[in-house]
Amino acid sequence: MITIQNNDGDRRVLLLDSPFALDESPDFPEYLFDVVFIANSSAEETKTILSSINPVTSSKCCYKPLFVASALKGKMGNYDEIIDGYADDWNAMEVLTEIENIIDYNNKIGLTTQEDPILSSNQFFIRLTRYLISRKKTILEPQLDVSASTGYVIPVFDLFYRLGFYELSEYFVFMQSMTEKGLFRTSKFVNKVYLCPTCLHSHILNIHSCPKCGQSSIKMEEVIHHFRCANVSPEHTYNFGGQLRCPKCHKILRHIGVDYDRPTTIHTCNTCGNTFIEPKMKTICTSCHETHDADQLIPQDINIYEITSEGKQSIISPNIGFTIYTEFYDNYIEYNRFVNRIRLLAEQKFTGNIKGDLLVGKIWILNEDGETMPIRSEGIELTCLYFPTNKVSAANNITYIGSVIRNYTGDTEEGIINFQIMLAETIRAAVPILNPGEKICCTYMKLHGNQSTIDDFIKEMDFVSPTPDDSVAYDPNAPKKPKELQ
Ligand SMILES: [Zn+2]
Ligand SMILES: [Zn+2]
Ligand SMILES: [Zn+2]
Structure with a gap:
């Protein structure tokens, strides 16, 4: 079912309950509706509908208020970021108020609803940023997410990353370029993380390995220094019938700090027998499976960004699409x-x-x-x-x-x-x-x-x-x- 009905505020509501190729359909042009209402109580089906009918990437629904069934509250994951409210009655007072607030604000800032189909990641980023401005969400705060590509992600960006709208490298270039232009500013430094140089994912395993043969089957052992005879050797050479006894002078060791100490630990490679103080740090990426030395990882600052007031103006402006080419x-x-x-x-x-x-x-x-x-x-x-x-x-x-x-x-x-x-x-x-x-x-x-x-x-x-x-x-x-x- 898909229909357009007037609400009590005289706005035209596009009502639908199942997936529909809205942008491709000639039957529901953009100018015939002001609001989208998805009446489906299944979270999975509603997510499927939202992956094409949403106020960011759909040319016809751009920046328009969007509501879904009240039963879905708390069940939509990151899709919650592009939903303006949960309701079953499209004439409920809070729904009518929210619709008017959004439409008034979009009119005030001059955000027009008609947009072209998205063909490049840059166009997508501008569209998403316009949407965020339209909803007054101008603080972009990364969250830790175990299932996300870079570990720290801005949820609404990550939603569209998973839908295939951009590559990670494009995202980092966009954020950097907006910051350099003064359209975004770093409002808070969160953390410096290290990303896989091949795929830019963050899920990396650290591996200690032998500097000689590169294998990671290594055992760690403390070294004992016997003061009396100055013998220094790994702990296992002192083990004798459950006691510690010096392998050189054969005296029993009694009190750490008095007759012996443990100055360091050493590693022994189980593969080649090499002993060494510092193992070599390697990493393996759980996403692309590539192995790199730890010092090859890409350092990346994770920041909370804020869209500046200059940013709000230029991003809303229809010419932004071209001015950013100077950066790319x-x-x-x-x-x-x-x-x-x-x-x-x-x-x-x-x-x-x-x-x-x-x-x-x-x-x-x-x-x-x-x-x-x-x-x-x-x-x-x-x-x-x-x-x-x-x-x-x-x-x-x-x-x-x-x-x-x-x-x-x-x-x-x-x-x-x-x-x-x-x-x-x-x-x-x-x-x-x-x-x-x-x-x-x-x-x-x-x-x-x-x-x-x-x-x-x-x-x-x-x-x-x-x-x-x-x-x-x-x-x-x-x-x-x-x-x-x-
Ligand atoms: Zn080795
Ligand atoms: Zn000794
Ligand atoms: Zn990787």
Whole structure:
């Protein structure tokens, strides 16, 4: 059963009791409902429904209030983090109040409900952070969880990690980058932990092993120092009929501290017989089963983070998706910086300081009516990956690639052809990000003329060419996600 009904507060409630492919269904568009109510008393079934219908990753349910049956209170584990309340009557006073509080607050901070499908982990992180801001949960506090990947996890993040929305390395980069940008701040240091360098999991066993042969079957024994004759040897050499007797001078030992002491312990390897003071510390990861030396583990600070007030503003802003590329890809730069750079290179070319051709590649998407479509973050990611040594930027529904072709062995033709080939490969790799009816196009501009034509060149960058050099259309058989971004 799935239906939409008005509640007493005149909000439209999407009611459902079983799994439903809501985001894919044309029957329940986002604008037809304000609230989601899942009426199912099985915790397992409700978790299954929530893994797709939830206020974080569902494009249609984004940031909308969500309630589940009251019988599930205390049974939802980490799913509790994305539930606004437990109730059986969607007109109960506390439900109506909570709905109004959430909707009012989202309106106040300007959080719009419509979102695109999530295609990258960065998009997911921004969506989750927006959700947390919407629910005023701006303190991100890790908890110890024996079943979790890194031991300490922020429960709501871990819920989606288990649903496959991101890799651990992406999570650490995201947290670090948000902190460096001042969008998050460390409000408290919790602990420094050491993670497996292969998989970043924390469940690591410490193993003492023989420094000579590496085996871990070792026995530990105290060493006895007999003062009278200065003999120093392992305890077992003193054992004699239940008494301690010196193996060198044969006197019976009586009082520790008076006639003997135990200065240290030694280890003996059961495999090779080697004796040593300090065993070698090795680790084995219970997740990936790799063995590492203890000093190879990755130190990781576990902190309580807080979303700063600057963070709240920028994360809610629709442009955040692009500003974070500057953190993830060294070659992505903001568009005004890109234009300044092109202008500078153009001037350098005309004054003779740069030998070579200045090119600007452009990539854009057209819908079936021939209109340009807003830039998609995966398109920028792909371009950054395909042109790692070029500057990449985006504006005006166009993704830009700057290039100076410098290979002056004979002429520049070969360099230009290579640039064209890379553009053609990039748009082919980007086919999975197209929707039905769309095509992705590319072309490049080459700077000609003299000083006085620089402004025209810059101006022309704003426009797409009616006759692109190359284009590829939507392909229904393409994978859902570009393989480079999987
Ligand atoms: Zn050994
Ligand atoms: Zn002795
Ligand atoms: Zn591992």
